[in-house]
Each structure stands twice: as structure tokens, then as C-alpha cells.
Amino acid sequence: MPTRLNPYLSFRGDARAAMEFYQRVFGGNLVVNTFGEFGTEGEQSDQVMHAMLETDSGFTLMGSDVPAEMDYEPGNAITVSLSGDDGDELRGYWTALADGGIVSVPLERQMWGDEFGACVDRFGVPWMVNISAPRG
Incomplete structure (x- = not known):
């Protein structure tokens, strides 16, 4: 492997x-x-x-x-990022991850030309989704 x-x-x-x-x-x-x-x-x-x-x-x-006898402190030091150019696939992931979570940046076109959004899912995990704009 x-x-x-x-x-x-x-x-x-x-x-x-x-x-x-x-x-x-x-x-x-x-x-x-x-x-x-x-x-x-x-x-x-x-x-x-x-x-x-x-x-x-x-x-x-x-x-x-995390076992009860160990410290558990959810944090904001890590965000899971999904990116690529398959808009349909990434929008589907975004919709599912944002459902029941908190959206901090709606998935929409940004100043750099890509679609981007940020959310924290229902389990407290932060996610970013970036859909690359066609370059050319």
C-alpha cells in the first residue's frame, strides 16, 4: 500500500x-x-x-x-477541504454536509472566480468546498 x-x-x-x-x-x-x-x-x-x-x-x-477517560476538546485548528472541477459532485457533497450544520460562507461564486463555501457539519467538523472555475 x-x-x-x-x-x-x-x-x-x-x-x-x-x-x-x-x-x-x-x-x-x-x-x-x-x-x-x-x-x-x-x-x-x-x-x-x-x-x-x-x-x-x-x-x-x-x-x-475518544474514551471518556481521555480529554476531548473539539477544535477549529483543522478543516477538511474538498476541491476540484466536478461541480455537480462537489455541490452534492456540499448540500449533504451543510444539511443540519452551520454555513459560515454560502457556496457561491467568489472574487477569485471559483465557487466556494464553508460550513461546520452536524457533528462539529469544519468543511470547505471549492469548485474550480474553468480556466482559459
């Missing part, structure tokens, strides 16, 4: 719902492993130890629940 760089998202108890949501948005194959599968008993046994979504578009998104 070649080396790859991809987002790894942390959640507090709703990683499964978030990763299933992203699978509905992007499609692909989702593999979820729980803490219970690796010997954890009790309340956290059904929480996600590791989840990986691999899509037909080549995206890989990973995530997990």
Missing part, C-alpha cells in the same frame, strides 16, 4: 453516526471496529475504536470515539 495522508476525526460517543453520515455523503466502503471487539467491556464497548471510509473517488476518512 502506498503512503497516504488523510483526515482522522475524533468524536465523543457519536463516531458511528458521523462515519455512517459521511458514507451516505461520499459513498464507499465503511469498516467500523468497536472497543468491545478488542476486549473493552461496559459502556464504551459499543463505541468506535477505529473506523475507515474508503470511497470510489479515492477519499479515505478515518475516525473514532
